[in-house]
Amino acid sequence: MDEKLHIDWLTVSLYIIIVLFGAVNIYSANSGVNEAISLDFSKEYGKQVIWIGISAIIVFLILLTDYKFFNFSAYGIYIIIIGMLLALLATGSFNKGAQAWFKIGAFKLQPSEFAKYATALALAKFLGTFDVKFEGRRNQLISFGILLLPMMLTLLQNDTGSALVFTCFILVLFREGLSGWWLVLGFYLITIFVLTIIIPSWYILLALLLILAGFIYFIYKQKQLMMVSILIFIVSAVYIIGLDFAFSKILKPHQQQRILVTLNQDVDEYYANKQKSFSFFKFEKKENDKKSESKRDYSYNVRQSKISIGAGRWWGNGFNNGTQTKAKLVPEQHTDFIFCTVGEEYGFVGSSIFLILYLLFIGRIFYLAERQKNVFSRVFGYCTGSIIFFHFFINIGMAIGVLPVIGIPLPFMSYGGSSLISFSMLLFTFLKLDANRVNEISRLY
């Protein structure tokens, strides 16, 4: 490599800050109460240091790799990862929980983490192919296929959280020309779905009817628009009643409860209210203590998380001094709930600065993605930004109690080797591509 490395140092700096800050918080959440500050490689915070080292090596290797390699081997990597996911499914060697692992010595690798990387490469490669235009119906279907395949395989492993992450590729497709209406439609359907489950469907129908009536009052002269809106209402009504029926009559109680828990609903209270209020479908509530237990765990997580963050007040308790953190009151605090440590130990001021820095980091990635000259780099850049953004949005939203509990890590912060390595690969692959763009430009002079 004879060219100067034109890597975007701003992004690299933010990356280093976030990774180190993550390690500090993992230490806080993971070390014992009165432990002297030290490095114990048998503990998670010690292992995280090893993961950071391995990530550094991988980053270095990526920076040494010729940029053409990624474009060249994109489909190959994708196929290998799909193969690994299939192998995991076929051998059934996934544990009863959500995660599927490959064990390498003492460390575990999680293929689903790398599946995002591979999907990003494959999608970039496909959309970057010289004569492919996203406008074509066929090409759109292929694009969706590329992301749906790993998504389904992950879902089949019961890893709902990771599977949901694949929906973030819709954002990339939006940048590449997917109509904004699809985003609006998706948002509408999800909102109606959530509302149908948490409030009596009768209320939603009434509300929609009122909106329709108001709308028609203004546009009654435009017959065509009126017909469309009435059609939308009818489809919505069918969707709502169908959902209600499916939820009340088709799903088994434990499946219902799983959905309710994901939506932060108190299961017992829910059933009590549902029986009282007007609902299209009555349903027998079968007490299932085991499932109630898991419900309690989820709401417990969120409650503890909020208490822990709330305890920080303006300035926080300071490094290693969070009472909730040190008492290990928030489950999974070093992984999915790492933000609680930030909230408690650094307070509102520290947390806000952290959020702003993180958003700057994501924004910088989108900015870099947009300035790419070739489609492969641009799509890959948007994939990188979207994946990190989606994780950030869900993870923080869950910790502060505005989104349901979906167990996905906060990139570069949460404990975990697979997560750190795959996100580092994703970021630095893109930064390598970006550096090459600058190299191309500098060659012009």
Added chain:
Amino acid sequence: MEKSNRLFVFIGALVLIGLIFITRLFFLQIIDTSNYYKAQAYGSNEITIYPARGTIVDRNGQLMVYNDASYDLMVVPQKAKDFDKVALCKELIIDTTEFNKRLKKAARYNPREASVIYKNLPFYLYTRLQEVLYQYPAFYIETKIDRRYNINGAAHLLGYMGEVSERELEKDKYYKPGDVKGITGLEKSYEKYLRGIKGKKVVLVDKFSKQQGSFAGGKFDSLPTAGENIISSIDLNLQIYAEMLLANKIGSIVAIEPATGEVLCIVNNPNYDPNLLVGQQRNRNFSALLLDPSKPLFNRALKAPYPPGSTFKTVQALIGLQEGVLTPGTRYPCHGGYRMGSITVGCHSHASPLDLENSITKSCNAYYCHVYRSILDNPKYSSVQAAYLQWTKYLNSFGIGTKTGIDLPEESSGIVKKSAYFERVFGKNWRSSNVVSISIGQGEIGLTPLQMANVAAIIANRGYYYTPHVVRSIGDAQYVREEFLKRHYTLIEERHFDSVIAGMAKVCKPGGTAGRTGIEGIDICGKTGTAQNPHGKDHSIFIAFAPRVNPKIAICVIVENGGFGADYAAPIANLLIERYMATDKTAPSSKPEMQKRMLTANLTGKKLSASDSLKALVTKTIK
């Protein structure tokens, strides 16, 4: 829309989400403080470490009050869920309804803070619970220190401990519910010194309420500072001996070291054992004491205004001398008393006329009727009322009619009437003849035993006193309160004391009113008194100091219904003086007959049972 402009949709989404998240954080961390308080309740437990309360030793270093551990079972009601209630009740040997009642009460007080659910665990329960308590994470044992009193009486002096009231909780932030503080006596008046400074330990608690060790390496912990140890001026031997002598009599004894104002002993009978008011039986015992008709809770030494009787003649003589209406050579005749119009004040038979010195020795009533009337009818003053006002000023300078300022709670100032009182009773121009009974310490005059002992100390000092106090010094630094180092001068010049003291010196010698009670080899200067008691037999009173030169002890003894001063008060006072002055404290009394008579006398009117306190007191060892 140009596709490259869609970048701004992404940037806009980032800004929007950033705003939503930061707003949410502001709500969670700043506006909604409930999470903060929940965190304090959940994550860490602040455990109070009680400091050792200061001990109290007597003037010779003998331990009077010390500490002993007791154990309370505490509960954090909010955490008391999902535990085997029946099993725990079985361990505690308590029925579940009672247990539920206590738990509910604790929850009502504060569900997040620990409250006592079982006070004063018996030791066998304490040891057994320690083994099983790990199964009940909401419960823990708090060790508290109970007070022990090395002396079975002296409760009015030492006081006792009791739970702080709700009002005190608000007033003094030092206390938390369930804390104890000194309720009366020394325990109360020296509470601030004795209690020390509480320590605390912030302990991390995990979600199972299991303690995880101290928080932040103990950064927020503090060690308790033990309370100050107090050296009392009390002579424990003398105190115990005085209690024995006063057993089965109603009355009071106060002894003071004249040179310092230090109280040597302060005894009330009936009294009670301060140990009764410690621990679990406290409430039951307290109400029994409160209802006892002999009023054991009443602190006679500090609160009961007795008519001083003839002991008051010493004060009258001194005021007369200072006013110039009396000289040591003044003689007044007495033929069985003092008569003036309808008024008669009787007197016993003695030689007549007497001079001042002998009027004290013989305790002539008539003499003091003359003295008092000459004070009040002094032409120096425009009226009897003006003279009376001046007379009360003299009394106040003796600490009569005012509080002495002793370092014990609930002192009363006794009775000295204002002129206005007599104006209401006898009319605007009341005359000295109206109040003539005050001449001999009867009628509208009342002194507490403490005030009378202080009068004895004043005469011993020839004109001044130090505020009587029961604490000699505080803490290891032996700090002495400044107000106890200040001399209070009376309005009487030193020279006037000679003849009064000369008269008192003969009281306990043959020919004196307490002639048979004297102690060989000790120059006791005393004055008997017999206070008329409209409800029964007269009260026997005696004030004294000894020796005449360089006095070491001033004393007042009052025995209710004891008859003449010489009958009980003087013998008891003299026995105490003898014991106090003796170099060998174990030496037998030179008057064994008198000692036995005093120890065994029963003036309560009740038959003594074998278990009565006399036996208990007599068998008490005197070191």
